[in-house]
Amino acid sequence: MGADAEIGALLRGARCSARLTQAQVGAACGYSPSAVSRIESGQMGVDYPTLLKLAAFLRITPDQLRASAVPGMTNIATVAGGCRSDEEDEVRRRELLTGVVAAGATAVVGAGPATAAPVDLDVALFRLPQGEPVPLPRLVGQIATARRDYCATQYARLGQVLPALIAAAAATRDVSKGRSRDEANLALARSYVLAAELANKQHSDAAWVAADRALAAARSSGIPVAVGEASRQLAIAMRRSGRPTSAVSLLTKEAADLDPSYDQTGAVRTTLLLTGAYSAATGRDRTTALALMEEAGQEADRRPAVPGLFTVEATRAQVDAYRISVLTALGTPDEGVDVAARLDVDHMPTAERRARAWTDIARMWNALGDAPQTFAALQRVEQEAPQEVRRPALRALTTGLLYGPTRVAGVREFAARTGAVAS
CATH class of the missing domain: 1.10.260.40 (lambda repressor-like DNA-binding domains)
Known part of the structure; x- marks a missing residue:
């Protein structure tokens, strides 16, 4: 070649x-x-x-x-x-x-004149700093803080703290025994899950590494919830690399292994089904995508959400947000218009989820060729999460509006402000 x-x-x-x-x-x-x-x-x-x-x-x-x-x-x-x-x-x-x-x-996501220098996760995950063991309660608290940064779309800050957090979690696991070791493995798995989520936001191949390490630590912990969280991140990395069928296979297998009668496990199962539905949709497998969406909707209706445990909550609103993205990926965005009309984005619990929902709505309107509605949704993304709107995929959506056939007032200024074009 x-x-x-x-x-x-x-x-x-x-x-x-x-x-x-x-x-x-x-x-x-x-x-x-x-x-x-x-x-x-x-x-x-x-x-x-x-x-x-x-x-x-x-x-x-x-x-x-x-x-x-x-x-x-x-x-x-x-x-x-x-x-x-x-x-x-x-x-x-x-x-x-x-x-x-x-x-x-x-x-990089969140980069800008007022943010800290971005961390290259492709390098950081292979060259972690020297870590020292810390008491488990403190480690758990630090991971909870990092998760709040992710949910608040403080991606630049999260990228700065993750390498040291992962190193501390690994060092703590290495000196722990018995039940404490299981808990340390759970902490390590969750820190790597956050790294995988951030890498996926950045469209970075580091997502593969972080998700694989998260799954290994989760399996060592023996905690099904952690296994489900890590499996979801690995499947997203598979999908992004052009392997939607493999992603669906992994997600449905892991979902089948979870006990839906247990609320926390059942909530993870619902998120696996949602991610599986979108993965199938990107592979244009309409039958599988809609079947998994239906099953996820039934799961969400049967049991309450578990607040504060996951970065993707198993709620009816989350199901509807995924349904919009699934229908758009399947090439039938018109079927998502009524879903978007009933979706109450403002009541979704975190800035990251609200921004993601508006992103799905923006993509829907873009697929329908409605530039003003697309821009309106992108503006809502920026209102919820300024760092989110600087993601590569959203910058591309913005430049598509800027150079598209329909002129929309304010797009050029928006593009310059969000890094889609040079200011």
Whole structure:
């Protein structure tokens, strides 16, 4: 495979993982959808500034780019302006990789002039700081605080504290025995679940690592609720990498292993079914998606939600929010309009869930071609969670509005404010 083809395959994989269309990528980076298609197929080369821009927008890490781009950097430089010496190619390679790090730092979730420097989870999870054991009650309290940061969409702050929190949880587990070890494994699993959730927000491959480690710790704890939480994160990573069928298989198996008569376990089971329904929908398996949605709705109606335990609550409102996203993914967003009309987003319990619900509604209206309603929903996302609206997928949705056929007042200012375009 030539350099252009390798780079194209990398770009296409990142775009699909982020659930973006070629039109959205093109709008954000100044290309037509057909040009993006030719780039992804290796039929069209790009110069290194353009590759830098594409990589930053698609959240391609330096290590990923190095694996594909460096072997063919001579070819990339040639596209830009003729053959260059090996020394010049090495300089351009360093410029490109340095540039992607800098550009990616501004594209990360929650990055902005007033936020702390973002943490690269791809690196942090493999190079955790030295951790010291802490008393279990204090560790549990620290994880609860981190979870509140996630629910409040304080992603930059969460990213800063997670590596040390995970290291402390691992050190505590390593010196614990008996029941205390089980509880420490539960704490470690939940800290890795938070890392996986944050990585999924960032469209980072670190989600795979965090979810796998979360599941290992959860199984060691012997606590079914933790196993369900970790399995859900692993399935989301599978889905984002283009394996929706495998994700559905994992989720339905784990749901079947849980006892629905126990409220906390039953609540996790409901969230597994909801995630399974959306995973099936992304694979255009309408029958499975709707069947899992129906089962999740029945579960939510049969037992009360368990407040404060999960980042996704098993409620009727949550079922409706998922139903909107499922119907949009299945290509029938018109069926979600009535669901959106009855959904009382303001009464959802956390900023993260409210912002996610408005995101689902924005995608629904966007799929229906209603730019004003799409923009109105995106504004609600920003009101609930300013860091949420800077996620790669939402920036792409914003740029789609900015360069789309319908002019909507305020979109350009919104795009500049939320990082979708340079201000």
